[in-house]
Amino acid sequence: METNERIVILDFGSQYTQVIARRVREFHVFSEILPHTTAAADLAARRPNGIILSGGPASVYAPNAPQVDPRVFALGIPVLGICYGMQLIAKNLGGKVHQSTHREYGRGTLTVKSAGKLFARLPRRLEIWNSHGDKLIRAPKGFKAVAVTDSAPFAAIEDADRQLYGIQFHPEVAHTPRGREILGNFVTGICRCTGAWTMASFIDRAVADIRAQVGKERVILGLSGGVDSSVAAALIHQAVGRQLTCIYVDNGLMRANETASVKRIFANGLGLKLVVADAGAGFLRKLRGVTEPERKRKIIGAEFIRVFERAKKSVGTAQFLGQGTLYPDIIESVSIDGNPAALIKSHHNVGGLPKNMKFKLVEPLKQLFKDEVRAVGEALGLPQEMVWRQPFPGPGLAVRCLGEITAEKLNILRAADAIIIEEMKRSGWYYKVWQSFAVLLPVRSVGVMGDERTYDYTIALRCVDSQDAMTADWTRLPHDLLAKISNRVINEVRGVNRMALDISSKPPATIEWE
Numbered sequence: 001m002e003t004n005e006r007i008v009i010l011d012f013g014s015q016y017t018q019v020i021a022r023r024v025r026e027f028h029v030f031s032e033i034l035p036h037t038t039a040a041a042d043l044a045a046r047r048p049n050g051i052i053l054s055g056g057p058a059s060v061y062a063p064n065a066p067q068v069d070p071r072v073f074a075l076g077i078p079v080l081g082i083c084y085g086m087q088l089i090a091k092n093l094g095g096k097v098h099q100s101t102h103r104e105y106g107r108g109t110l111t112v113k114s115a116g117k118l119f120a121r122l123p124r125r126l127e128i129w130n131s132h133g134d135k136l137i138r139a140p141k142g143f144k145a146v147a148v149t150d151s152a153p154f155a156a157i158e159d160a161d162r163q164l165y166g167i168q169f170h171p172e173v174a175h176t177p178r179g180r181e182i183l184g185n186f187v188t189g190i191c192r193c194t195g196a197w198t199m200a201s202f203i204d205r206a207v208a209d210i211r212a213q214v215g216k217e218r219v220i221l222g223l224s225g226g227v228d229s230s231v232a233a234a235l236i237h238q239a240v241g242r243q244l245t246c247i248y249v250d251n252g253l254m255r256a257n258e259t260a261s262v263k264r265i266f267a268n269g270l271g272l273k274l275v276v277a278d279a280g281a282g283f284l285r286k287l288r289g290v291t292e293p294e295r296k297r298k299i300i301g302a303e304f305i306r307v308f309e310r311a312k313k314s315v316g317t318a319q320f321l322g323q324g325t326l327y328p329d330i331i332e333s334v335s336i337d338g339n340p341a342a343l344i345k346s347h348h349n350v351g352g353l354p355k356n357m358k359f360k361l362v363e364p365l366k367q368l369f370k371d372e373v374r375a376v377g378e379a380l381g382l383p384q385e386m387v388w389r390q391p392f393p394g395p396g397l398a399v400r401c402l403g404e405i406t407a408e409k410l411n412i413l414r415a416a417d418a419i420i421i422e423e424m425k426r427s428g429w430y431y432k433v434w435q436s437f438a439v440l441l442p443v444r445s446v447g448v449m450g451d452e453r454t455y456d457y458t459i460a461l462r463c464v465d466s467q468d469a470m471t472a473d474w475t476r477l478p479h480d481l482l483a484k485i486s487n488r489v490i491n492e493v494r495g496v497n498r499m500a501l502d503i504s505s506k507p508p509a510t511i512e513w514e
C-alpha cells in the first residue's frame with residue numbers, strides 16, 4: 001500500500017533527535033528530520049501529518065538559542081514539543097519559562113491530571129526521564145497543564161483546539177518505559193496516521209522510483225560485501241536487473257572466504273552482474289615497507305579508486321552510480337554554539353569513491369536507518385550472514401596487521417580471524433557484540449611447542465560492545481570461550497604462539513588498532 005503519511009521532526013540539537021525519528025517509524029509512519037531553521041511554508045509544502053520539536057541543549061532565552069518559525073503553530077498541523085521544544089511553544093505563544101542554573105537529570109514520576117488524547121489508555125502515574133534546565137512556570141493562553149511532577153506544575157501541556165502539545169520529559173528514551181505509547185498517541189491518535197509505511201511498501205516504492213530514475217541506462221555500484229552496499233545492490237538489481245553491474249575490488253586485505261562468499265551470494269544466488277577486480281598483488285606492492293597507519297590508509301584509498309576506475313572501463317558507459325548511503329550520513333547535524341551533534345571522522349571514508357565522479361547517484365537507502373536497511377535486506381532474501389554481519393573497515397585487514405604488511409602476516413591474521421568468527425558464531429556471541437576480530441602484533445615472543453622452542457607472533461582478540469562506534473567498551477566474554485579461542489588459534493595457526501585480550505575502551509583507545 002502506498003502512503004504519503006509523514007511526521008517531520010525539527011532538530012534543535014538534542015542528542016535524541018534520531019531516536020525520536022526511529023520511534024515514530026516503529027509505528028510504520030515515515031519520519032524525517034529537518035533543521036530547526038526550516039520555514040513554516042516549506043514545512044507545510046511537505047504536507048506532514050504532524051510536527052515534533054526536538055529537545056536541545058540551549059536555554060530558549062540564550063542569545064544564540066535556536067528558534068522556530070512561529071508560523072509553524074498556525075498551520076493547523078498538530079505539534080508536539082519535547083523539552084526544549086515545549087519551551088519554544090511557551091516562549092512563542094505567551095507562556096513563561098523559568099531559567100535555571102542547574103539541569104534536572106534523571107528519573108521522575110509524572111501524575112496525569114487529564115488524559116486527553118496524549119495520555120489516552122495510560123495509567124495516572126508514569127515513570128519518566130528528565131533532562132532539562134529551564135522549566136515552564138506559566139502556560140500560554142489556551143493551554144492547560146495535563147500532567148505535573150513534584151517539581152514541575154507544567155510537565156505536560158495541551159491546547160486541544162489548536163492541536164498543540166508540549167511535554168517536559170523525554171518519551172523517546174528507554175528510561176521512560178511508557179514513552180513509546182505517548183508518542184504513539186501523538187502519531188496515530190492526534191495526527192491520525194494509519195501506519196502503512198512498511199518495509200514491503202518501501203521496497204515497492206523504491207523499485208518504482210529507481211526504474212523511473214534510471215530508465216534504460218546502466219548503473220554501476222561498488223560492492224564491498226558490507227551490509228549497506230549489499231542491500232543497495234540487491235534493491236537496485238530488483239529494480240533494473242542486468243542494467244546494474246557491481247564492481248567488487250578484491251584488495252587482498254579481505255577476510256577468509258570473503259570474495260568467494262560475495263560471488264556465491266550475488267553472482268550465483270541473485271544472478272547479479274558482478275565484476276571482480278582481483279587486485280591484491282598491486283595493493284601489496286604499494287604497501288611494501290609501509291608501517292605508518294595514515295600512510296597505509298592513503299595508499300589503500302588511492303589504489304582503490306585507481307582499480308575501480310579501470311574496472312569501470314570494462315563495463316562500458318554507465319550514467320548512474322549506485323551507493324548505499326544511509327539516513328544518518330545525510331542528516332544535517334545542528335551546530336549549537338559550534339558543537340555539532342554528530343562528529344564525522346574523515347578517515348572513515350577510506351575505501352570509498354571520490355565525490356566528484358561524473359555520475360548521477362542512485363541512493364535508494366538514503367532515508368533509512370541501519371536496522372531498517374537490514375530489514376530490507378532480509379525482505380529481499382539476502383542471507384543472515386550478510387545482513388547481520390559486523391562492520392568491517394574499508395582498508396580491511398591492513399589496519400589490523402600492525403607494522404609492515406606482508407602476504408605471510410596476512411595469511412596468519414586471516415586464519416586466526418576465521419577461528420574467532422567461527423567460535424563467536426558457534427557460541428551465539430557473534431551477533432550480540434558490535435565487532436570481534438583478530439589483530440596481528442608485529443612482535444615475536446618465545447614459546448614452546450612439543451619439545452621445540454618457538455619464536456612466533458602474538459594475536460590480540462578485540463571484541464567490543466557499542467551502539468554507534470563513537471564509544472565502545474570491551475566485551476566481557478566468558479572465560480571458557482576465551483580459552484577455546486586461544487587454544488584453537490595457537491594450535492591451528494602456524495606462526496602464532498601467544499594470544500592477548502584487548503581490554504581497552506573507546507575512548508581513549510579506538511576500536512581498530514590503526
Ligand code: XMP
Nearest residue numbers: 347348350391392393394395469510511512
Ligand atoms: P575506530 O577504530 O575509529 O572505528 O574506533 C570505529 C568504527 O569504524 C570502522 N572503521 C572504518 N570503516 N573505513 C570504514 O568504512 C575506515 O577507514 C574505517 N576505520 C574504522 C571500525 O571498524 C569501527 O566499526
